[in-house]
Amino acid sequence: MRDDELVYDIAQTPIGPLLLVASTRGVRRIEFPRNGRVVMPDVGLCRDEARLADAVAQLHAYFAGERLDFDFARDAVGTPFQHDVWNALREIPLGETVSYGELARRLGRPNASRAVGAANGANPLPIVVPCHRVIGSNGNLTGFGGGLPTKRWLLDHERRYAPRPAFALVP
Incomplete structure (x- = not known):
């Protein structure tokens, strides 16, 4: 090849x-x-x-709920800013969501929520790079390449299998 x-x-x-x-x-x-x-x-x-x-x-x-992350080789093509956004997406814990604005703040670019949204939309490896974990600032699901029903399915699936914190019983 x-x-x-x-x-x-x-x-x-x-x-x-x-x-x-x-x-x-x-x-x-x-x-x-x-x-x-x-x-x-x-x-x-x-x-x-x-x-x-x-x-x-x-x-x-x-x-199948047997794996929560991915480690196969990737070759995503994008700009340095897009790669920064895609790397930040991978830091969002399984079963959790953040807004575009929050993701921009995490990147140190609080006024770049639209640019973050565009980079999120250009993500070539959905699911693996979890762009479905980004939602609107009002908490609503927003655009997704696989459609909003798929985004909802993925979030529900991850919440079902996300690790739960251990609670200690207090006597």
Whole structure:
């Protein structure tokens, strides 16, 4: 495989089939289905189940509630600011949400909530880089590439499996 050649595979999930696209360095994109179907955006991609087996297995384990994070190789393409936002997204704990404004403050750019929103929307690795954990300042769910029902499903799923703090019984 050439260094610039991209391959794909499809992961069947409870939220529909996800298209995974990878370079030799790692998974570059995860695409949500549209109208329940995979949309193949790139002409000439070859399917390579072996190259994407680990990523697909980790996604299956996540949806089964057996895995809470991901460690497969990634090759997300973006600007330095986008990467800063995507790294900040990975710091949001499982089952929790933050607003775009709060994420901008965490990045030290309190007036950049719109830019944070744009970078969040450009996230090429949804679920793995949990852009679904960002909500509006009023607490409402806002735009999501997979649709708001999928965003709600993912948040509910994570809340179901998120680690719970241990409570000590006081005599």
